[in-house]
Amino acid sequence: MQSCQTDTAEKQITHDLSYHHDLDNNDNFSPDGRWLVYDTRTDEGGIAESARIERVNIETGEKQVLFDIKNNGVWGPGAGAVSYSPKEHAVVFIHGLTNSTKENPYQQWRRTGVIIHDDRPNVPVYMDARDVTPPYTPGALRGGTHRHEWSGDGQWIGFTYNDAILKALEDSTGQKHNLRTIGVSKKVRAVKVDETAENLSGEWFSALVVRVVPNPAPGSDEISHAASDSWVGTTGYLIQSGVRQIARAFLGTVKDKNGNDVPEVFIVDIPEDITQPGPLGPLEGTDSDFPMPPKGTTQRRLTFTANTAHPGCSGIVRSSPDGSQLAFLAKDAKGISQIFTISPNGGKPRQITECTSDVTGNLRWHPDGKHITYAHEGSIVLCAVNDAPFEEKTQVLTEPLEAVPSNLVWSADGRVLAFNRLVKNETGKATQQVFVLSLK
Template sequence: MNIQIFFQNQQPFQDLLNLGKVSALFISLVMYSCDNSTYLAEKQLTNDLSYNHDLDNNDNFSPDNQWLVYDTRTEEGGIAASAKIEKVNVETGEKKVLYALPNNAEWGPGAGAVSYSPVDNAVVFIHGLMSVTKDNPYQQWRRTGVIINDSAPNVPIFMDARDITPPYTKGALRGGTHRHEWSGDGQWIGYTYNDAVLKALEDKTGEKHNLRTIGVSKRNNPVALEKDAQGDNVSGEWFSALVVRVTPNPKAGSDEISHAAGDSWVGTKGYLKSDGTPQIARAFIGKVKDKDGKGVDEVFIVDIPNDITIPGDFGPLEGTDTTFPMPPKGTVQRRLTFTANTPHAGCTGIVRSSPDGSLLAFLAKDEKGIQQIFTISPNGGVPTQLTFHDKDVAGSVRWHPNGKQLCYVWNGSIVLCKMGNDAFEKRFQVLTAPTNLSPSNLVWSHDGVTLAFNRLLSNGEAEKSKQIFIIKPQIAE
């Protein structure tokens, strides 16, 4: 059977699914029985179509590359309705539950968006506050990060401390952390953040204060807090600080930003500055205002000092009733792209760094208005266009661990693109057959042998769930 013909003719396939005549196992077998060598065989790891197995565009492989971790969120309820963190064995398909909330409701607490440490058998994920109720549910500013060790399932370690009772506490935050990512050495965790104190101020004044920004936590420096009556304050085992400054009303034409997200660590060990010194940093998308006052997303980087316990020049680490917690001394925030005055302004996606930290990949429109992958040095300069497709690159950009290839989703397929100076048609390879429901959430194993991703499959009742698949591309060095 030709897999390209099979998947491009979607309606008969979908009709069979809706009749319940095609099982997940059959889909997997079809993929393995295809004789078209153009596309790679796909192995389906999860088969329970009653719930999602969401990789969430995170770092999901265990340090030994044998397990993939995921959450079980619903499409409608999101993380608040997700009650479990599970993992699946890449070879055998065996599943294990790492964490389960026994009395989870549609309003929370919820658990999701999980990532494996690259060096320890431990995962980190979003956890809603245990004090949630129907009237005071899971929210962006009412959550924290929880770590679970593989050896101790269901024993939560609260990573970032949370203190919304003045006077606030240095090393604690006042809201909710999200999309946690371990550094290459496992000593740091980065994330996006929303502030509960400023959300309350926004509700009180009607003025914009609930802005998304970026923080980091460093291990081995616990922050202890007294329990409050509502249970909204949480002690944390790591020391936390915000590292990116945001403002509700950036000055037009300036480098001030009102929103920061799409962030990731730069390199597994940081990057080399122009003077040759190593620097840990996070790259991200920040929203500036162009000269006409219109919002534009640009690529930024923030250099992070090794010691985040020393206050900087902009205010206290713990914040005030009317200001965010401020970045530590030595934090340097820089703008890298300047697309605001071009015909196709803006950058998007998660900014992804090459393993050696020398290049940052992001999505932006080319001169034809087509969304492509570009790269830029963490030290700045002119971006380089990497892809030259005739249709938009959809996203899920991930570097191969060798730093010489990137994979991404384009035209319903997973595509691999080599770095280098060869013509583009010689550098890119379509790995999977195009499908109407595109693959998503790509993630490489640490050894670069396996690429995992999500596909949406029907359960036969017009509902779909995310299932995990893997492929094993042959990577030329």
């Protein structure tokens, strides 16, 4: 592989070694490329113990606190996993319920999405409504949203989700119901509920778009877990009729013919109108089942690795900006984890990398849509997505170090790559710090 020419060496832009500055595989650059946003989670408490959302100026190193929870406990509420809008100077992140206590702490099913406009710090806008009191409310959810991601036009936010009603049902019956799935919120209208310590009104309309079941039929396309999701393209993808379709790509866990779990790449096409109930049931769900996808939602399986020598896919499924290719990790014929791409319309996966050891993840498309960056053997590598020989189309961007890079993210103009590295303080404790690399 070749070494890449850069304008400057990698530059560390956060330096306080007393806490983490975690980018968390999100979209962390402000629209103008000047700021990076991150959370302050801890090793012990994770997001529950993250009391602040901060941003740092990549040129000056100036830090600003966008959100600060006073008297945050080890059990929450917590704030984390933050992403910038590509269109507004606004960020979205997880916020645990404000009534979190030691006995009833931050949980996957006890959190919501909060938006902060960076010129109005500490003024939260609650995105998704939450209603855990029957009768439930269409447009509201009954659990917790996570890993919020803005669409390219800023009008949608996608997320993963766990349901509090079904978690309680699982606890009372001993049968599996607490499954992870995927939903979206759209900026169409506010959803008002009877507010309590557990219920919240939201400014966006929310719906789940992926159907999960506790016990998928072996050999079928039913799934029990949906995650590792992202938007397909900045404006969707071209379906065979030539129309652009908004969609999310994700990993769905199927059962092979022997009943083993296998993560496969799926896509879900999402209708423009998510306010109409579909054939599977009510948008708001029932006491015994999830909120159901809106009318016009279509879920499809794209990969079929379950019966191969090396079944399964991994990593966050990432789309090229034009929506024509979805990148993911899977094992090649030698059992080595490589990057593959597949069309959202289906077809045969195409192997992109030919590494002699596992690609370790952190896939991100360069905004030009012609290159992918990833982590391999402690370095960040840039790979062209073309048919050139592998050694000719790859460039090593950083030297391999013990503190390996993670959480890669590009600025919108493709000129700056940001990432995390663990940096040790004088006692040997390591914290996540933010670095940037400017490329020609």
